[in-house]
Amino acid sequence: MTAPNRSRPASRPWVVVVHNTATTLRPADPVAAALTTSAIAASFSNGVFYTVSALFFTRVVGLGVGQVGLGLTVAGAVAIAASFVAGHTADRIGAPAVLVTTTASQGLALLAYPTTATLTTFTLVACLAVASKAAQGTARAAVLAHAFTGADRVLVRARLGVVINVFTGVGTVCGGLALLADTKVGYILAILGSGSFVLISIWPLLAIRGQLAARARHDEAYAAMPASHSGPSxxxxxxxxxxxxxxxxxxxxxxxxxxxxxxxxxxxxxxxxxxxxxxxxxxxxxxxxxxxxxxxxxxxxxxxxxxxxxxxxxxxxxxxxxxxxxxxxxxxxxxxxxxxxxxxxxxxxxxxxxxxxxxxxxxxxxxxxxxxxxxxxxxxxxxxxxxxxxxxxxxxxxxxxxxxxxxxxxxxxxxxxxxxxxxxxxxxxxxxxx
Missing domain, CATH: 1.20.1250.20 (MFS general substrate transporter like domains)
Structure with missing residues (x-):
């Protein structure tokens, strides 16, 4: 396994900053790099969506604040179940497959939001979008659990968290442009752009299954790990x-x-x-x-x-x-x-x-x-x-x-x-x- 690089150059502060930024945005490990590249696109999407969604649902879809709250509450309850089911599914068919599938379903759900016109259709689409996003989190963590050992798991997860925060912020700024325009077309384009970036984030994830398989063939420590998928619940x-x-x-x-x-x-x-x-x-x-x-x-x-x-x-x-x-x-x-x-x-x-x-x-x-x-x-x-x-x-x-x-x-x-x-x-x- 290629462990995340923990070394930090003992040099000028700006060199340290550049080094840490490069390590975070482009890790040497291929699995970490794939997850990071995907997170950049997905987090940008999240930032745009968080910024415009409330006004989109009320001004474009035409729902009341209470209706939006009800739909999202139902979606949140479904997300709890989705997180749990995704974990069991990841143990059976592989975490990379679950990650790709749920990312695709979230992207398609976001693209479907502009077609909703009633509380029922909004709630159904919200359930798919929110549940898919929750399942992604489970699948991504399962990938980390299989790809890294010990402290490296938490370190890579933390670096992903940094990327997610930064690019969510970038997306928030871009979503603010739709707020400045304050038009129906602007809100719809922002939602469609958000869904498109989620679908784009799938591309780096497609290589993860092969990367894990190659690691298993060439790393003795990984080859020695048990292959059973029927572990304790x-x-x-x-x-x-x-x-x-x-x-x-x-x-x-x-x-x-x-x-x-x-x-x-x-x-x-x-x-x-x-x-x-x-x-x-x-x-x-x-x-x-x-x-x-x-x-x-x-x-x-x-x-x-x-x-x-x-x-x-x-x-x-x-x-x-x-x-x-x-x-x-x-x-x-x-x-x-x-x-x-x-x-x-x-x-x-x-x-x-x-x-x-x-x-x-x-x-x-x-x-x-x-x-x-x-x-x-x-x-x-x-x-x-x-x-x-x-x-x-x-x-x-x-x-x-x-x-x-x-x-x-x-x-x-x-x-x-x-x-x-x-x-x-x-x-x-x-x-x-x-």
């Missing part, structure tokens, strides 16, 4: 199910940032509205800068569990800082909000990397897809729960609600650490090749 692994359930609670951090914080800033603080953009921009920039360095330091079940524990504490501190921003001084409010954003981002990155490490290290090779499916289903569940939990706590009850959220994060992180104590790496849990 994660549904019988009580410890992993508990960890995944707790991960759903921690995964609400994403909804807190995208739903809770913007509403909190505009409705409960004296900070100017532009602070919403500053918080989101700071979050994106910090994720890009710190995600890979943090990933280098977190590997193995014990370190991953400790990382999740620390993430719970850090997210709790962020909740307290957000709560403290409800002051009369706009300057103090902005300072508190930006401080909270830093803590929030540290907790987000640490929680995600810790959960990736646990998902990879818990899974026997022959059940890598099924275990990743449970992990991604927990993330999807957290995304679905987040708006309800956040609006009924912090946004309704203020400081007391923030304390409840903080307690949830602390409890989830601490319980994860306690749950994995004494857990050993499963047989065949290093890697395998399909």
């Amino acid at each position: 994660p549904l019988h692994d009580r410890c992993y199910l508990a960890v995944s359930g707790l991960n759903a609670l921690l995964a609400m951090h994403a909804g807190l940032l995208t739903v809770g914080v913007p509403l909190w800033i505009t409705e409960h603080t004296s900070a100017p509205t532009i602070t919403v953009a500053l918080v989101l921009l700071l979050n994106t920039a910090l994720v890009v800068v710190i995600q890979t360095p943090v990933a280098r330091r977190i590997h193995g079940i014990r370190r991953s569990a400790r990382a999740v524990h620390m993430a719970g504490l850090t997210l709790a501190l962020a909740c307290l800082a957000y709560s403290a921003s409800a002051v009369t001084s706009s300057t103090v409010a902005v300072v508190m909000l930006l401080s909270a954003a830093v803590l929030h981002t540290l907790g987000e990155v640490t929680a995600e990397i810790g959960s990736w490490g646990l998902a990879f290290d818990f899974a026997p090779t022959s059940s890598a897809g099924a275990y990743q499916g449970v992990n991604h289903a927990s993330v999807a569940a957290g995304a679905m729960l987040a708006p309800l939990v956040i609006t009924t706590t912090a946004l309704t009850h203020g400081a007391i609600g923030w304390l409840v959220l903080a307690a949830i994060f602390i409890s989830a992180g601490t319980a994860t650490l306690l749950a994995v104590r004494g857990r050993q790496l499963p047989q065949g849990g290093t890697t395998g090749v399909r």
